[in-house]
Amino acid sequence: MTIQTKKEATALIVTITGRMDAVTAPEYEKKFSELITAGETFFIVDFEQVDYISSAGLRVLLATAKKVKGVSGKILLANIKGGVKEVFDISGFGTLFPMHDSLASALSASGC
C-alpha cells in the first residue's frame, strides 16, 4: 500500500494504492495521525486504486474517522468500487461514510 497526499483549496486529497489488509492498514492510521497532528481536518480519501480491503482496513478507517471527528473535521470517500464496495455494503460501512462516485463530486461537496 502507498499513500499520497495533495492539497486542494477545500480539502486534502489522500490517494491510497494497493491493499488495505492486516499488514498494511496500520500505515494508514499512522499517516492520518501525522496529518491530523499537522492541523489537517478535511480529507477526501481516493479509493480508485484500492483493490482489496479486509476488516483490518475497515477498522483503521473507523478509528481514523473518530479521530477526525474529534477535531471537528470530516472525511469523504471517493471512487469505492468492485469487491471493496461489496465489503463496505455488507459491513454497513457504506452508510457510515459520505461516499462519492468521483473526486470532482467529493471536492464540490467539500466546498459547501
Added chain:
Amino acid sequence: MSEKFNKIVAANVEKLPEITEFLQECADYSGLDPKKKFGLLLAIEEAFVNVCNYAYPDHKGLIEVSCDKVDDSLVVEISDKGIPFNILLLPDPDISLDIADREIGGLGGYFIRRFTDSVSYRREDEKNILRLVVNCLS
C-alpha cells in the same frame, strides 16, 4: 480427481502476504473467478488474523493452510494447534449503528460466513480446523 496443496507458516500477521500469494495461486489454478477469489482471500485473511491473535497465548505456533479442488469447489482448510476456538460462534456485529457507536472489530467471523459458499469448524487431533468452501462454477 483431487489435488491438494498446503502451506505452513508461523502464526504471525506479518506472514499474511505468503498465505495470500499461496491462495492466489490455488485460486488461479482452480479457475476461480475474480469475485469469488476476492471473497476467498478476504475470508482467509480474517481467519488467519484471528488465529494469529488468539490461538497461541505465547504467540508461538504454526498455521497450516491447505487447498483442495473437490469436484466443482475449492476447499480451503486453515488449522492450528492453539486453544480451542470457533470463530463461527461469534455473534454478527450490529451493522446499523452510527459511526460514534460502532465497535471496532467483530467483523471477521461475519465476513468469513458472508464471503464463502459454506464454512464449518471442527476440533480434531487437538487442532482447530476451519473449512471454507467456494464453488468454482457459480
